[in-house]
């Protein structure tokens with residue numbers, strides 16, 4: 001078996017995350033850390049933020065680290081009703097510790113309601129602050145679940161690209177031509 005901790009050598013690493021939660025009445029709807037006005041929210045052990053969970057798993061996956069359910073077990077009462085930003089921050093801490101930074105992220109939400117497009121700028125701005133990258137490096141797409149029969153659920157897919165923190169900076173800002 002490959003050592004999962006031996007991740008420091010690759011210049012770039014890709015990560016993928018997926019999550020789903022069921023709509024429930026009487027709770028706030030949070031997507032990407034932004035509260036969206038809607039009669040129903042997403043149920044779950046934490047605040048049910050499907051996009052933050054998918055992003056967290058994508059970051060952890062890029063490091064070949066344990067996934068969100070392993071690090072923050074749903075059977076642990078500490079995470080009941082937890083703000084999902086906590087989970088994302090732990091993944092970001094691990095990214096920094098491994099010597100990487102986020103190059104860009106992309107995501108797709110699949111849900112019948114509410115419409116995400118009007119809220120996408122607020123979600124992008126919030127994610128930009130949380131992730132420490134520019135809004136131009138954050139993809140947010142939304143689709144309705146045509147023919148999937150998942151009208152009562154919200155689904156999120158996310159991919160992230162990590163680059164080495166130091167070499168990536170050098171590559172971007174160096175004005176010197178590389179040695180032949």
Ligand SMILES: [Zn+2]
Nearest residue numbers: 019020050053
């Ligand atoms: Zn989740």
